[in-house]
Amino acid sequence: MKIYIVIPVKNPDNELLKIVKFFQKRYKIIIIDDGSTLNTNFFRYIASKNVEILKNNKNMGKGYSLKKGIKRVIKRKIYGIIQADGDGQHSINDIQRVINAFKKDKSKIIIGQRELNFKNTPLRNYIGNKIASFIFNYSRKNKILDTQCGLRAIPYSRFSKCLKFKENKYAYETKFLLKFSNNTKNYKLIKIRTIYKKKIISYFNPLNDSITILNSLFK
Numbered sequence: 001m002k003i004y005i006v007i008p009v010k011n012p013d014n015e016l017l018k019i020v021k022f023f024q025k026r027y028k029i030i031i032i033d034d035g036s037t038l039n040t041n042f043f044r045y046i047a048s049k050n051v052e053i054l055k056n057n058k059n060m061g062k063g064y065s066l067k068k069g070i071k072r073v074i075k076r077k078i079y080g081i082i083q084a085d086g087d088g089q090h091s092i093n094d095i096q097r098v099i100n101a102f103k104k105d106k107s108k109i110i111i112g113q114r115e116l117n118f119k120n121t122p123l124r125n126y127i128g129n130k131i132a133s134f135i136f137n138y139s140r141k142n143k144i145l146d147t148q149c150g151l152r153a154i155p156y157s158r159f160s161k162c163l164k165f166k167e168n169k170y171a172y173e174t175k176f177l178l179k180f181s182n183n184t185k186n187y188k189l190i191k192i193r194t195i196y197k198k199k200i201i202s203y204f205n206p207l208n209d210s211i212t213i214l215n216s217l218f219k
Contacts, residue, residue: 004069004073067163082098113146
């Protein structure tokens with residue numbers, strides 16, 4: 001039985017290489033190329049025995065890519081997946097901490113939690129996350145303050161339900177929490193670093209993606 005690391009990415013850079021180099025001898029890795037038009041040579045460079053590359057012919061969205069990764073492994077004998085971003089927002093240390101927490105209880109969803117504030121978060125990301133988190137938590141007793149963190153561990157038992165979510169973009173991650181976080185016994189929150197490097201290109205659209213996320217909460 002194995003644990004896979006699943007990374008959706010568009011136009012990768014050296015941050016992805018760092019993650020692959022560190023983990024490829026420890027775990028199987030699946031990378032989903034979500035319609036990259038730049039630095040496509042990275043995918044040829046990192047493909048190996050332990051690294052599978054899946055490709056979307058055009059940009060389909062983070063949710064679509066994550067579901068594509070789940071479809072690839074759902075018939076394999078695995079404990080679950082670790083989903084992570086490949087742009088440097090998740091440190092190698094934090095990815096390993098989520099893996100360690102999942103190994104202790106492979107029935108629980110592990111959810112990374114950042115402390116977002118004006119000093120460490122770009123304004124567009126801060127506003128979008130805060131709006132989504134406020135509405136998500138409005139009537140909840142057990143708060144999840146960072147609903148958009150992409151660093152999570154997902155047990156195999158949750159795969160089938162994940163594939164039923166219709167959301168294909170960032171709203172997928174919010175719908176995931178909506179369906180699985182009603183009972184605190186189902187998940188564990190892990191505090192992680194907040195990393196937004198200046199060179200990181202964000203594909204999050206504060207207006208369009210926030211509206212899509214909010215719509216998913218009321219479906």
